[in-house]
Amino acid sequence: MAKGADPSALTDDVRPLAQSEKSVRKREAILRAAIEIINARGFAAATMTDIAAALDLKDAALYYYFPNKQALAYAGHQRSLERFEALLLRVDADGGTGLCKLRRFLRALLDDAVDNGPQLYFGDNSYLDPDQRLAIETWAARLSKRLERFLEEGMADGSLAPCEPELVVQLILGMLIWLTKWAPGTPGLTNERLLGAIESMALNGLAGPRAGRE
Amino acid sequence: MAKGADPSALTDDVRPLAQSEKSVRKREAILRAAIEIINARGFAAATMTDIAAALDLKDAALYYYFPNKQALAYAGHQRSLERFEALLLRVDADGGTGLCKLRRFLRALLDDAVDNGPQLYFGDNSYLDPDQRLAIETWAARLSKRLERFLEEGMADGSLAPCEPELVVQLILGMLIWLTKWAPGTPGLTNERLLGAIESMALNGLAGPRAGRE
DNA sequence: GATAAATTCTAACTTGCGCTAAAATATCGA
DNA sequence: TCGATATTTTAGCGCAAGTTAGAATTTATC
Numbered sequence: 027m028a029k030g031a032d033p034s035a036l037t038d039d040v041r042p043l044a045q046s047e048k049s050v051r052k053r054e055a056i057l058r059a060a061i062e063i064i065n066a067r068g069f070a071a072a073t074m075t076d077i078a079a080a081l082d083l084k085d086a087a088l089y090y091y092f093p094n095k096q097a098l099a100y101a102g103h104q105r106s107l108e109r110f111e112a113l114l115l116r117v118d119a120d121g122g123t124g125l126c127k128l129r130r131f132l133r134a135l136l137d138d139a140v141d142n143g144p145q146l147y148f149g150d151n152s153y154l155d156p157d158q159r160l161a162i163e164t165w166a167a168r169l170s171k172r173l174e175r176f177l178e179e180g181m182a183d184g185s186l187a188p189c190e191p192e193l194v195v196q197l198i199l200g201m202l203i204w205l206t207k208w209a210p211g212t213p214g215l216t217n218e219r220l221l222g223a224i225e226s227m228a229l230n231g232l233a234g235p236r237a238g239r240e
Numbered sequence: 241m242a243k244g245a246d247p248s249a250l251t252d253d254v255r256p257l258a259q260s261e262k263s264v265r266k267r268e269a270i271l272r273a274a275i276e277i278i279n280a281r282g283f284a285a286a287t288m289t290d291i292a293a294a295l296d297l298k299d300a301a302l303y304y305y306f307p308n309k310q311a312l313a314y315a316g317h318q319r320s321l322e323r324f325e326a327l328l329l330r331v332d333a334d335g336g337t338g339l340c341k342l343r344r345f346l347r348a349l350l351d352d353a354v355d356n357g358p359q360l361y362f363g364d365n366s367y368l369d370p371d372q373r374l375a376i377e378t379w380a381a382r383l384s385k386r387l388e389r390f391l392e393e394g395m396a397d398g399s400l401a402p403c404e405p406e407l408v409v410q411l412i413l414g415m416l417i418w419l420t421k422w423a424p425g426t427p428g429l430t431n432e433r434l435l436g437a438i439e440s441m442a443l444n445g446l447a448g449p450r451a452g453r454e
Numbered sequence: 455g456a457t458a459a460a461t462t463c464t465a466a467c468t469t470g471c472g473c474t475a476a477a478a479t480a481t482c483g484a
Numbered sequence: 485t486c487g488a489t490a491t492t493t494t495a496g497c498g499c500a501a502g503t504t505a506g507a508a509t510t511t512a513t514c
Contacts, residue, residue, distance in 0.1 A: 048481095049490080067366055070284030073471065086473080087492050095472065149421070152281060187444065193429075193437035200418025201411045207363075208410055215407075223407035227442050230401065260512090263460080287501060299502080301462050309502065 053091045055081055058143060061102040065144045065206060069099055069153040099146075100158045106145035107165050109138060114172055124180020131176070132224060135202065136217045144206035148199055170195055198228060267305045269295055272357060275316040279358045279420060283313055283367040313360075314372045320359035321379050323352060328386055338394020345390070346438060349416065350431045358420035362413055384409050412442060 059080040063072045074085040074095055092098040117131045139145070151162050173195045180186030201224065209215055273294040277286045288299040288309055306312040331345045353359070365376050387409045394400030415438065423429055 046482095046490085052491090068282040068284060068364060070282060071367065074473085075471075084493055085471085086494085089473070090491065150282065153285065187440060189440040190433065190437050193433065194441050196418065196422055197415045197437060197441055200415040202414070203418055204410065204414025219404065219407065223404050223411060226401060226403040227408050227411055230444070260460085262511095266461090288503090289501075298463055300464080300504080303503070304461065 052081075056088060056091055057098070057101055057105060060098050061106065061146055062143050064099055064102060065146055065149075068150065096154060096158070099151075100154055100162070103146050103151060103154070103158075103162045106147050107162070107169065109142065109145060110135070110147050110169055111165075113138060114169060118172070118176075123183050123185035124176050124178070125185035127176045128173075128180065128186075129225070131173070132198075132202075133217075133221060136205075136220060139206065140217065144210070147203065149203055170199070173198070201228070266295075270302060270305055271312070271315055271319055274312050275320060275360055276357045278313060278316060279360055279363075282364065283309075310368060310372070313365075314368055314376070317360045317365060317368070317372075317376045320361050321376070321383065323356065323359060324349070324361050324383055325379075327352060328383060332386070332390075337397050337399035338390050338392070339399035341390045342387075342394065342400075343439075345387075346412075346416075347431075347435060350434060353420065354431065358424070361417065363417055384413070387412070415442070 056077065060072070060077045063077050063080065066072075067076075074088055077098075078085045078088050088098065092101065113134045114131060117127050117134060120127075120130065122130070148166055151159055154162065170192075174191035177186060177189065177191035177194060181188055181191075205220070209220065270291070274286070274291045277291050277294065280286075281290075288302055291312075292299045292302050302312065306315065327348045328345060331341050331348060334341075334344065336344070362380055365373055368376065384406075388405035391400060391403065391405035391408060395402055395405075419434070423434065
């Protein structure tokens, strides 16, 4: 009971709350599976039955943890952006040249993907309702801006060549988004090799005259 | 009438055939709208009603040109890969260094997108049935291989630095796929600026010792 | 202008999926 | 062990979207 038809749709989630350790971990597991499946097949094609099945549950069980499919997806987007932001802040705090930060961030993101699976960083979110969409979109834009700042710093400190940060960031994001689709199906692929490829292409291209040592 | 329940699902399309000029052009228009909408929203979220509405038609009218939604999407994928391949072959035939070919191909692809809208080059196709999927996937793999050859040529002729072609091609494709999602919503964005960004990042990175003139 | 063919529409059927209610089972503290 | 709470299931509703059949309408041809 106590379905609690909550009108303020922006609050994270509105479920029984104050639950046991185990319950929280199950919620996490559901969220993780949802992110993975939505990322792989898209929101519409990812059925509640599919997501539930990944945890040996029936679809109805998910509604004990999330009020509906949209809310589940929304929580997924939030979770992904949280991760992204955490990595970004950590790398930023560690300092260094712009190139150096960029390199460390890519490394951190790839490593995170290994541990926590592909995420819903950017990409489609048209299925969210306007409020949620705006929130996610705004957040994502802020993160993009922060990434752009790495590029600007790099251009200022000479570690990166002149470029249009806004465009280049999008290009980089494109590589990363697409990565989550094909990389899992490529045997023998390590983060080392991936970073090498990114390095040989993107970073060498951006590297400026004083790119030298870190 | 004459619905012709055709069992050999791999043949392009099986409709009344031998139709007038006008009919063919309408089929093209439908295909184009379908590609655009499927690309924007994903297969499942792109309804027949939406696609039809883009041409001021009711959903049922589409079934005069395509037997079902899957076949429409399949034709869309084929059309996109045809385009991709045509550009690839043309650029290859025109010769030049590996870097030169790569650069010309990207330019051609971007220009094509302006004229013919975003395409379904790669990306998701899980909604096709196995036969169709295999066909598309095989074709796409062949095209990737051809792109890789540009890189290998470039490494051989010294216009490109050493790299893993298979990975780098995927990274490039990622940039291009993601491009079709965000670029349309960016005002003031020209292909010139886009190419500049790609140049400053990817190509400068790949450029080898003898990258010099074309 | 009349007839046939080509094209589109209306109306309904079918299916799959999000979602709900309530019963059934598992978990845990006293 | 028993009762209360937490968790999951079964069963089914409702709706949206793919699809179809046949009627209606447009277009082409003589």
